[in-house]
Amino acid sequence: MKDKDVILGIETSCDDTSIALVDRNFSVLGMETVSQDSVHKLFGGVIPEIAARNHIAWIIPAIHKVMEKTDVDKKHIKAVAVTTSPGLVGSLLVGTAAAKGLCSGWNIPLISVNHLHGHIYSAFLNEPEIPREPFLSLVVSGGHTSLISVKNNTFRIIGETMDDAAGEAFDKVAKMIGLPYPGGPAIDAVAKKGRLGNYKLPRLLTSPKYRKKTLFSFSGMKTAVKKILSEEENISVSDLMAEFQDKVTELIERKLELAITLNKWNGLVVAGGVSANSVLRKKMQNFSKKHEIPLYMPELKFCGDNGAMIAAAAFKRYDSGSFSSLDCDVSSESLN
Numbered sequence: 001m002k003d004k005d006v007i008l009g010i011e012t013s014c015d016d017t018s019i020a021l022v023d024r025n026f027s028v029l030g031m032e033t034v035s036q037d038s039v040h041k042l043f044g045g046v047i048p049e050i051a052a053r054n055h056i057a058w059i060i061p062a063i064h065k066v067m068e069k070t071d072v073d074k075k076h077i078k079a080v081a082v083t084t085s086p087g088l089v090g091s092l093l094v095g096t097a098a099a100k101g102l103c104s105g106w107n108i109p110l111i112s113v114n115h116l117h118g119h120i121y122s123a124f125l126n127e128p129e130i131p132r133e134p135f136l137s138l139v140v141s142g143g144h145t146s147l148i149s150v151k152n153n154t155f156r157i158i159g160e161t162m163d164d165a166a167g168e169a170f171d172k173v174a175k176m177i178g179l180p181y182p183g184g185p186a187i188d189a190v191a192k193k194g195r196l197g198n199y200k201l202p203r204l205l206t207s208p209k210y211r212k213k214t215l216f217s218f219s220g221m222k223t224a225v226k227k228i229l230s231e232e233e234n235i236s237v238s239d240l241m242a243e244f245q246d247k248v249t250e251l252i253e254r255k256l257e258l259a260i261t262l263n264k265w266n267g268l269v270v271a272g273g274v275s276a277n278s279v280l281r282k283k284m285q286n287f288s289k290k291h292e293i294p295l296y297m298p299e300l301k302f303c304g305d306n307g308a309m310i311a312a313a314a315f316k317r318y319d320s321g322s323f324s325s326l327d328c329d330v331s332s333e334s335l336n
């Protein structure tokens with residue numbers, strides 16, 4: 001009956017309320033995600049207090065909807081997995097309180113999951129196979145640009161951004177140029193109509209100090225776009241955004257070139273909201289061919305925050321019986 005095991009995943013670390021049921025083959029049996037984009041759009045970014053309040057409003061209806069829509073017998077739900085770090089504390093608290101309530105009501109264990117580990121597992125949802133360890137992962141989202149080594153069941157950060165996260169750069173540049181929040185999809189769309197070569201943006205981190213380091217930095221790109229906007233007239237937004245997107249993804253690719261030399265990796269995972277970017281996806285496919293390294297990227301619907309990735313990431317912990325206490329805490333920083 002083990003193959004019928006299901007974990008219910010809860011993700012509320014930022015502004016999406018997402019609940020999912022996932023089985024041990026990482027098949028997503030049902031998922032309900034309530035996006036708050038239309039609310040936060042009005043402010044040009046996520047307002048933490050509003051995000052937390054909306055989670056309170058949506059989380060119980062979302063749980064009910066998944067349970068009603070999916071043909072899963074409650075007796076097969078073996079654990080509840082929830083993001084407890086990193087993220088917005090108010091938002092994390094809502095998901096974690098709901099998870100604790102379900103666990104005590106249903107008398108099943110609680111498993112706390114790190115949001116970044118969840119993003120890595122998003123690449124394995126509905127996939128027939130997952131890479132053998134060690135494998136290299138890149139999580140590119142609104143809050144993170146992290147290179148993570150997954151080896152001996154341990155996640156180790158081997159590269160980080162020194163300033164903005166990649167998604168944050170997309171969001172801030174979009175705001176500067178008058179595109180809606182979230183900026184990533186908006187820039188991706190306008191850049192499709194743009195041409196490269198009409199604006200000069202810098203190639204970042206090429207100095208000897210940074211050339212050989214697995215570090216990222218995107219704030220310089222933001223400043224360069226700002227300078228063009230203030231100095232030039234008749235700006236072609238699509239050409240400028242095509243250039244911006246090209247340079248951001250070029251830096252990501254260049255740092256991956258470095259990271260893949262650090263070990264004999266069995267695979268490369270690229271996940272997180274920015275992994276939905278059309279140019280990045282193409283570049284990663286070419287990268288995988290060039291370096292003969294199997295590539296794992298989430299389906300578009302699993303790139304952003306979702307409960308399914310949290311449930312998938314919890315199966316190993318379920319099998320080893322490593323459960324969380326019902327008085328476990330949440331944290332804005334990575335805990336596990």
Ligand code: KG4
Pocket residue numbers: 014140141142143144166167168170171182183184185188272273274275276277278303304305
């Ligand atoms: O993973 P995610 O949903 O939330 C965080 O954990 O941060 O990522 C959200 C980020 C936002 O910054 C959004 O602008 C970016 O992912 N994003 C994209 C695209 N779709 C979403 N960035 C670039 N291109 C896209 N197509």
Ligand code: ZN
Pocket residue numbers: 115119141142272273304305
């Ligand atoms: Zn995320």
